[in-house]
Structure formats: C-alpha cells, structure tokens
Amino acid sequence: MSGHKPCSIVVLRGSPRASGNSDQLADRFCETAIEAHAELHDYALRDLEFSPFGEVADDHQDQLSPALNDIVQADIIVLTTPIYFCNMSGLLKGALDRFFGFLKSDYLTNPEPSILPKGKHLVLLQTQGEGEERYDALLEQYGPGLDKLGLNERHLVRACGVREPGDIQVHPTALQNVEALAKRLTAS
Numbered sequence: 001m002s003g004h005k006p007c008s009i010v011v012l013r014g015s016p017r018a019s020g021n022s023d024q025l026a027d028r029f030c031e032t033a034i035e036a037h038a039e040l041h042d043y044a045l046r047d048l049e050f051s052p053f054g055e056v057a058d059d060h061q062d063q064l065s066p067a068l069n070d071i072v073q074a075d076i077i078v079l080t081t082p083i084y085f086c087n088m089s090g091l092l093k094g095a096l097d098r099f100f101g102f103l104k105s106d107y108l109t110n111p112e113p114s115i116l117p118k119g120k121h122l123v124l125l126q127t128q129g130e131g132e133e134r135y136d137a138l139l140e141q142y143g144p145g146l147d148k149l150g151l152n153e154r155h156l157v158r159a160c161g162v163r164e165p166g167d168i169q170v171h172p173t174a175l176q177n178v179e180a181l182a183k184r185l186t187a188s
C-alpha cells in the first residue's frame with residue numbers, strides 16, 4: 001500500500017437517453033479512469049429526482065445532494081450532454097444551476113467566492129447532431145460562472161454529426177480523445 005489517495009471523479013450524465021452517444025463517451029472516460037484506479041462516483045441525472053432551483057435552502061436535500069457533496073471532494077468533474085435545442089440538455093442545466101450553492105453568500109464582492117477547493121479539473125463531453133462549426137463555445141459560454149467557482153481547468157471533447165445511439169462508434173476520434181484525456185488527468 002502506497003497510501004497515495006486515489007484520484008476522485010464525479011460524473012454527471014446529462015442525457016435523457018440511456019446508452020446513447022453521451023453515455024458511450026462517459027463510459028469510455030469511466031473505463032479508462034477505473035483502469036487508472038480512480039475512485040468513481042457516476043450519476044445519471046435522468047434517474048435522480050432533484051430541484052433545478054439554484055437557490056434551494058442550505059439544508060435542502062434531494063437525490064442530487066450526494067453528487068454535489070462528492071463534487072466538493074472530487075479532483076475531476078465530468079459533465080456529459082447532448083446538444084438539445086442549441087444548448088446543453090435541460091437535465092444538465094438544472095444540475096449546473098445547483099452549483100450556485102458552491103458560491104459563498106457574498107460571492108459578488110468576495111475575491112474568493114467559491115467554497116470548492118482549488119485545482120479541480122472540469123471536463124465537458126458534448127455530443128451533437130450538427131457539424132463541428134456549431135456549439136464549439138458552449139463550455140466557455142459558462143466560463144464566467146465556472147471561473148467564480150474556481151473551475152478554471154476546463155477540457156472539452158465533442159462528437160459532432162452523431163444522432164442515433166450507435167453513431168459515436170463510427171467516430172473513434174472522439175472516443176480516443178476521451179480516453180487520452182482520462183489517462184492524462186488521472187495520471188496528474
């Protein structure tokens with residue numbers, strides 16, 4: 001036993017469709033992370049009943065609460081989403097709005113506005129039917145909020161032109177990019 005703490009990863013699966021393209025990207029990240037002996041907390045948002053209200057009371061508990069608690073300790077946060085109507089899925093956005101709870105009450109003026117420990121990596125795995133010229137800036141659209149949370153190590157992998165659940169398999173580049181990223185982040 002080396003006593004070395006394993007890398008802790010929280011995955012929030014944001015597609016309403018189980019086993020679709022977004023899940024298959026997430027699966028590749030998870031498989032690679034497990035091979036690297038990471039500790040995985042894997043949540044499918046579609047299976048959770050939770051409030052998307054960003055200003056829930058401090059003592060509010062629902063089925064998203066364990067995932068949010070895990071995020072505080074995590075080294076890597078993996079969000080997955082299909083593009084739905086030109087944006088992330090409503091499922092993922094609802095969960096992301098709850099990240100508001102990671103901000104201190106005086107976040108507007110506090111130079112250290114986040115309760116999250118620094119140094120986390122945020123990964124967005126994004127799938128979309130349209131081509132790569134569309135929605136490449138989705139992650140950075142959320143940049144101002146993510147910066148406030150201290151989540152400034154951000155990584156994006158996209159699979160474009162995928163629609164039917166198996167389509168991702170004929171886009172090995174996206175899967176390979178996910179695998180390479182998972183290897184790199186779990187090794188650091």
Ligand SMILES: Cc1cc2nc3c(=O)[nH]c(=O)nc-3n(C[C@H](O)[C@H](O)[C@H](O)COP(=O)(O)O)c2cc1C
Pocket residue numbers: 015016017019020021022023081082083084085086087127128129130131134162163164165
């Ligand atoms: C309701 C709905 C809305 C969609 N809207 C878009 C869109 O605006 N732009 C786009 O590129 N693809 C769109 N798509 C295609 C999905 O992003 C694509 O099929 C994705 O791979 C689905 O992910 P999944 O297999 O994980 O469910 C939409 C699909 C659905 C079902």
